[in-house]
Amino acid sequence: MAVRDPFGLMFSGATEAGFSPYSQAVHELQCFVGDPVGSVDRAISADPGFVMAHVFKGYLFGLATEREATAVAQACHAAALPLAATPREQAHVAALGHLAAGRWHDAARLLEDIAIDNPLDAVALQVGHQIDFFTGNARMLRDRIGRALPSWQSGMPGYHAILGMQAFGLEEMGDYIRAESFGRQAIEIEPRDGWAQHAVAHVMEMQSRQRDGIAWMRANPEAWTKESFLQVHNWWHLALFHYHLGETDEVLKLYDGPIYGERSTLALNMVDASAILWRLYLGGADVGDRWAALAANWAPKAGAGNYAFNDAHAMMAFVGTGLEGPAKILLEAQHEAMRGSDDNAAFTRDVGQPLTEGIKAFGEGNYSEAVRLIRPIRAIAHRFGGSHAQRDVIDLTLIEAALRAGDPALARALTAERALARPDSPLSALFSQRAANLSEN
Incomplete structure (x- = not known):
């Protein structure tokens, strides 16, 4: 029992009854809309032996950066393990195992190999692209998609998503003109593509085109907000502009509304909430x-210690509220995480732990200590994930710490650097x- 998709890829254990909701789940992820978990669950219900349905569900949970979600990803891997029938499916199952x-x-390297052999495997491309984002691998954000792009053509299902991912990869590598072009093309094809929408917003953020960015985000918000699970992040981009x-009232209005009005408990949404409040x-x-x-x-997640990028943003909230207990739990969890054998041990050791300590020092008014902790990690901050726009909070914190520490030479150097980058x-x-x-005082 198997189904061959429009690209010629074989899906073992699938019938048309299960493949239809699976295809819907893939499309929903490509646009970041709807309920891809619900759709893939329907695929599994129709075809319990559908290996890629189990894998796809595992990817969704494995990319959530939540400790509880990891257990679901592991269960999906266990379900898929005995079902894989083709080399491509076996590689996907192995990639999920690494991710979980x-x-x-x-996981990223296995997905890279899958896409090299099967450049029309949209799931391998998108999941790999997301992992590149979570690991801060700007070059692969661009090149993973760039390698496959010649195999894609206008009119193919999901072509917009390939363009949108290529746009983001180009932006993270500083190729802003082509990034914006790719992103706009993707939106012309599929206005609901939240990733392409956000790729263009990133271009305008990096180029300090605030007015253009506001116009871009406000032109058709219905398209990128309707049933979108990326909408909080895209509202965050608007708030950044x-x-x-200096339009603080507008930022707070967005925060109280679409960014954190519903007080989400999802780490991905709370990261955006912390990031905008910390800037203020x-x-x-x-x-x-x-x-x-x-x-x-954030407090119930303080001891998770599973993704350093989240830890830093949780500490921002604990500092903002003066919560010593959760802050202590978080730092203890980081020390435990650094003893692990997974990639987060390195994320935490290299960047997350000194940054989190630096944020805490800043909150305590120990600005010289914040400078000491944060300054060495700037050049390697990509190692713990996120985008240039997200990691900009590290530079902002360092500049503010230098100014408050009364270090005129460092303050002049850092502000001159920023003026050159964002004139x-x-x-x-x-x-x-x-x-x-x-300097004058």
């Missing part, structure tokens, strides 16, 4: 009691002025 065990880099313009906190803005609700949702940013100008004032 926290071996992100091993307003933040750089660095600037001395009054955010009221907003930290308290966010910290309360059209009002925030760059503000930092430069503050550094100049510090």
